[in-house]
Amino acid sequence: MNTEYRVWDGEQMYYYGDEGICLSIGELGSIDGKVFGWSLWLEGYGVIAHSGDGKSVLMWHIGLLDKNNKAIYEGDVSEQEETVLGSPYDGVLIGAVNMLEGQWCIVNEKKKEARPVFSETATNKILGDVFQNPELLEGAE
Template identity: 50%
Template sequence: MNTAYRVWDGRQMHYCDGVNLNLFIKGKEWTLYKDSVGLCPDMVASSLDGNSVLLNGTDQFQTHERLKRIYAGDVVHQEETAPGGLYGPEPFIGEVKMIDGSWCIVNEKKEECRPLFSETATNKVIGDVYQNHELLEGAECQK
């Protein structure tokens, strides 16, 4: 079962491995709490606050540098490593989304979608759509 998650609260990102963070889900509503010194935990974010987003972790990790899980909403730079690869030599940049049960990299400007998992390509997280939305603006179609 995939239990990796992170929460964007409108100002900062909170990761599931954060100290003293607890996520409670009931139906379609969720709340992220942080343990506090008092008896009641402090609410960090909620699906009802209008600003926060719960983002699931994928089962994939970036293939550059340190081991880093890839999450929904990440902006990923994918590059083919095999000569004559399936998608050609041009790097591909897009947002990670779940589409029909599969994790994909979506580039809306190119109107293209590729699988996140590839045996012949490397993935590098270069940011996320919440803190680095300008990265997708630069994902133009290369000709």
């Protein structure tokens, strides 16, 4: 099982392996009457993000790297380019990495198109993420 993750707290991205970071999952907690199922802790500060705060998002590394050996996470904005003629997919697709029907896909809402992230005939390149770079999806045609 892949355990690498990242958490967007509404302002900053935290990654698995960052110094002093710890993720707790499964034990329901409560802060200010809001129940949550996961929490991100920073040594010396306590809980810095949790699933019940209405702004934080937990994202998993999908187990693949892009063409630049950068880890691909849920919520990344990826550019996928098909490299083989005759493929059912044509050209370049820019979209957000999301789980769709049990597989990781690149989803372009404007084009109403989705492609599997894993492909033996296409390359993926991470352009940014949907939280820190939302403008990348605005122009995705």
